[in-house]
Amino acid sequence: MSTDELLAQVRFGPDGLVAAVVQQHDTREVLMVAWMDEGALRETLTSRRGTYWSRSRQERWRKGDTSGHVQHVVRVSRDCDGDTLLVEVDQVGAACHTGTRTCFDDRVLLAASDEGAA
Amino acid sequence: MSTDELLAQVRFGPDGLVAAVVQQHDTREVLMVAWMDEGALRETLTSRRGTYWSRSRQERWRKGDTSGHVQHVVRVSRDCDGDTLLVEVDQVGAACHTGTRTCFDDRVLLAASDEGAA
Numbered sequence: 001m002s003t004d005e006l007l008a009q010v011r012f013g014p015d016g017l018v019a020a021v022v023q024q025h026d027t028r029e030v031l032m033v034a035w036m037d038e039g040a041l042r043e044t045l046t047s048r049r050g051t052y053w054s055r056s057r058q059e060r061w062r063k064g065d066t067s068g069h070v071q072h073v074v075r076v077s078r079d080c081d082g083d084t085l086l087v088e089v090d091q092v093g094a095a096c097h098t099g100t101r102t103c104f105d106d107r108v109l110l111a112a113s114d115e116g117a118a
Numbered sequence: 119m120s121t122d123e124l125l126a127q128v129r130f131g132p133d134g135l136v137a138a139v140v141q142q143h144d145t146r147e148v149l150m151v152a153w154m155d156e157g158a159l160r161e162t163l164t165s166r167r168g169t170y171w172s173r174s175r176q177e178r179w180r181k182g183d184t185s186g187h188v189q190h191v192v193r194v195s196r197d198c199d200g201d202t203l204l205v206e207v208d209q210v211g212a213a214c215h216t217g218t219r220t221c222f223d224d225r226v227l228l229a230a231s232d233e234g235a236a
Contacts (some may be wrong), residue, residue, distance in 0.1 A: 006227045021139050021148055028146035030139055033202040045228050076228040079221035080214050084151040086222045096198050103197035104204045109124045110163050110194040
């Protein structure tokens, strides 16, 4: 299937973006959630480097270009209605710009009942 | 920390919603992505049942109330900038309304290089 045919399976929102859940392919940690426009998805599919759209900066960015923390893309799937992507990667170093491995580390709102209060 | 204080850590978007990545707590499969308004998050935190906001129906819904496929919530975390949630659950049955275990099953856009073409 061509890249254009694959892109046609994705439903970008009114803002032209789709949410991408980024997961470490082997440990299955959820590393981060980012956004892709069509161009960022096309680059991700063709280059196998995690590439996103920054809503705050309004520009495309390729993860790791400044930090060195690149994402080698192993697999990309879409969800049942095509408006969310799952991007399985091999993450070099920290996924989060704060330096933690994932963006969700130590930011618990509700703890498991056997691990005490949040 | 009170539920109000926890909710204050979350940055809801202009539409009043935040994206929630739902993950099976033990296998770490990403099951689905859904949306929460403040009320849905409050219900999720207090009842430990996965509760969301339907953008298409414009109403709150509690996963499993019609399908039986309930989500028992184990842990909820927010990401570094508070605009995404990670909801770890114990999913009963299929997470996807199409009947597949996850919403991403068999919907591959880019396959791993060692598993052949998508």
